[in-house]
Amino acid sequence: MLIEALSTGHKIGLGLVGAAFVAFALVSAFLLPAFRPDYPGKRGLPAFLTLTAALFVGMMFAVFFFGREPSEGRAEGGSTGAEGPPASTPAPPAPPTTAPSSTQTTSTASSTSAPTTAPTTPRSVPVKESEFKIELPSTNLSPGKYTFDLTNDGHIGHDLVVDGPGVSDEKTPVIDGGKTAKLT
Known part of the structure; x- marks a missing residue:
């Protein structure tokens, strides 16, 4: 097994x-x-x-x-690779046509009016973890703020770690099987 x-x-x-x-x-x-x-x-x-x-x-x-499980390190890297773009909101100034990136603070020269970025609530992403498995609804997330709703479907304790551009080792506490946690 x-x-x-x-x-x-x-x-x-x-x-x-x-x-x-x-x-x-x-x-x-x-x-x-x-x-x-x-x-x-x-x-x-x-x-x-x-x-x-x-x-x-x-x-x-x-x-x-x-x-040993280098895939665990890669799972963190893999999950942060999928979650990395939401954390790097200042990086994509080129695509101002993307509507979902309402949280980015654009200071582009093409805008003549005052910045109208209103703070919005983070989008919710359900994450299910079990032994040797992390399930996300999608691995491609557009830039923005997210709240990861972690559910431990396994029998042992799990946590979720996000590390990438603009995010440095953000993680949930270790939660037991059947419990939930949130990471914003």
Whole structure:
């Protein structure tokens, strides 16, 4: 179940290192003693123990590096990539024809009248989180202010982190399963 959350490259890496560890164990337990009854012997014991320890440490490093979830960091980056444009309201002065960007403070020279940007309420975006999954209604959001209504549909605690242009690590508190939180 948890292996499904890993990327294909991580699955292959863990599988190859695990296969090498199992192959060494089988060869040293069954094949080599058939040819050399005193295997590893007094002369081969230090090399055998060194190789065994090296394979064990290699397996632990493989589990540490391939078993961790870089997708979690990417999920934050991915969700902020989708949520980044709303946070960067000062950046898009070129598209003044976009109607949804009512929150931007345009100071373009083409406008001869006083700025008429009235503060509006942030648009609500429902976000559902569960184990290994974040659901948004759309990953393309136009510039503006948003309120992310987080619902934890999972069994363990989750939070929502937004980091991108104009936003620096805005996050909800960790909420338990079945609870909700808001991030503006």
